[in-house]
Amino acid sequence: MSSAETENSILWRGCRIAADCTQLLIVGLLLELLMFTGTGVDARVRVVVIALLLIGVARSQGWIVLLGIQASYLFSESSSRALDFGLFEYLVCLTSICAVAYAYSARTIGYQLSCTFANAVVAALSGLQGERKDRDLATTPRLHRWRLLARCVAMNIVVMIAVFVLNWLPVTPLASRGWLDNSLVNDRILWPGPAILCVALLMLILIRELSWRQMTPMQARLWLRSGIMRQHHYDLMMVVRRRLKLRNRKAPDVKAAIENKTQ
């Protein structure tokens, strides 16, 4: 490897590490804002908690981040009789979900972001110096912007669905009172139980149908075989036990007969 390539490689790696650290810093700041804003938690405790969460991010364990955020709101959020979702709650939820998603894919999306940044810096410097190492840049993964944008849109849709469902369902005493009053006024069913049940059943059927239709022929045969074995398990075991007992009883008799014959 030439000295220029080595320099580029060192520079590239340096830029990548800097980008990784920057990403972790941004995530750490976001988590700090999400979890500890308005709380009187000691700074040392905050640092330790954030450090633990960042370790989880580095190891792509997003559930740790979710657990941290949930614990923070569990202990710090005040209870209310109504679930009021404004723009602030929407943004907090969206940021939290994005943080969890980023944590799950930190080693890939984060790496892509870092590589993209490093590629840009190396390309810019190489352009300034009059040489270009496209071959090296081509081998590193690139961030696909449209895919990232699509994921952000999907997150927004998910949060909007969550807001709508929680707003619609009477999960709090105030909401259930409002639902009851509304039902009485408009002559509808008192409680959303049947509607929820129907929706749940439809979803269950949809999920099971999707799984069922993706079965391969071997899986279908195995499913039938498993069903038969499960249903007739005790009968079959009884038959097999008798056979084995008979076989074991016959084996010494046969052996003794052979020995007698040889003698």
Added chain:
Amino acid sequence: MTSRAVYLFVLSLAGLLAGVLRGQATLALISFAAFTWALFEWLRLQARVHFELPRFQFQRFVAGRNETAGTLWAGRSVNVALRLRGNVHMHLRNVFLQDVVPEIFEFEHARPLDVPEFAARNNWRSLPGRFFCRLWLVFSMRPNSLLPDYVPPADNWWSEEQGRNTFEYTARSRAAGLAVFPGIRVTLVDAFGLFQCSRFVPLEQTFRILPDYFQSADMRPSVKRYNSLPSHGIHRMQRSGLSSELLELREYTPGDPPKSIAWKASARREMLMVRQYESEVPVRVQFFIDGSLATRMGGFGARLLDQINYVAASLAKAAISVGDPVSMTLIDERHSQRLPWFAGDLGFLQLLRSLAEFSNVLPSDHPRLSASLLQFAVALCQQRYPELLDRSYNTTPFSFFAATREKYRLIGVLGELFELTPTQQAECYMDDTRLAKYAQRLLFVTGMPWMFPLLNEEKPMDSSRFVPLLAKAISRATLRARDNEVFAVLADAYSCAQHLDVLLPAVKLALAKHNRVIFVCPTPTFRRPQAKAREPQNDSIQELLLVSEQARARELKAFLKRELAHVGAAVTYSGERNAIGLVISEIDMARDGRATMRGGRS
């Protein structure tokens, strides 16, 4: 659903419940949004499985050809190219491809991993899973975590840019036998490692791998030796015959055929001269190949049988190249099979094919169930039949113990693969021997080499059935043989030494009929036993094993040499050029009528 998804669902539902009961809006919203997001990712994956997975069609080109059957050579590298057919650019996202390569191959070209991976446990333990966000071609052919250390794994992780549809790798076959490429394991994962779906796309290609052989022109002496007195059956003597080598020019006598007149020499000498050619009678060489369990132990390339194949193929090539016919008797614990005489290039290829088929893995006679055998079988099922281990379709009778449920699941897969009846499957639940038999059959079908899970520890390797068969084969060959043939016995020294009293009468009979008998005994360490005891260089297990193996080989060598030399048979301990050179020397001695290297006769 992976463990990540399980944790996510549990936490989100717990958070939702806590948020609703305590009236904490943000907590409830975040938890429910996480739940909805996970559900959304699951639906996306199901859509991909439904629409993208059926479109995966592959073509595999082995050494540039994609026929379903072919022939390869042991010890030689081969280029394998896997090509995705159709419009695959849109499908190569979050796809995990694994070309299931048989155990008999090892990878030569390994490129390091470019992008760091993240590990996620799937819903079935055993195999360490790796997930990538890009398309990776993995050439891992066995469950690495279950293998012993002396069998190195063959992982090769390549990164490819999106848009490319051909993936290549280089593999080298370790030994002769039969290799089957069953197909490709395709795993679709979502972008966050929450859900996965594995399928096996069958793409079977079968290859017969012929044994490699040593090719050299200088193994045979170029100078012909002179004979003392002619003996019965000796050939290539300096007497006239019908070969192509010119012996002398002599004067024409009435009765000589006109075509033998040397016109130019006659014109020079102004008298009729005729050409005299040497006499050629080929020396027949018979091989006795030991295919017992002792020679099949170990990974491909490390078996005694691999050394035997190499020596036999090399000797056959050397013999056939000079016109000597070659025959072979293949012997294992059950039977012996005598092959006809081979001559010419076509005969040599037929001989190699016979060796390759004989080298194929045999199922064990004494199956015994062990935990490692079960783990091996489960790991193989996960590699080859991942969809059959799905708990949604492979349900089991109730049991408190997870190990029992796992066993039932494996039995379900075996039942499906080998088409067992419900009663037979139920017998596998209760009868360990029957389960071991089907598990070993699975290992045999997938071409796994002989290693520790397949042996019965209560019944050690017993050569008492093999040696009598070998003795009988030698006796039969002696009865059919003409004089002065060469018998090369390629067998495990330990088996022969244990029952030498059974073998010696057959060897004496062969020697009494003026045949030559050579024993070629390969060593497990691939090293010839040294005259002096070897001190261990360090305290590692490998070094101590090597020293002990050398000590054992030295004792065996001394014993066999003493016993066999007493009756007049030669013995060599190596599976390489030294053995080949010795046997060729014996063949040449048979040719010249010499009893010893220096020319004396008995």
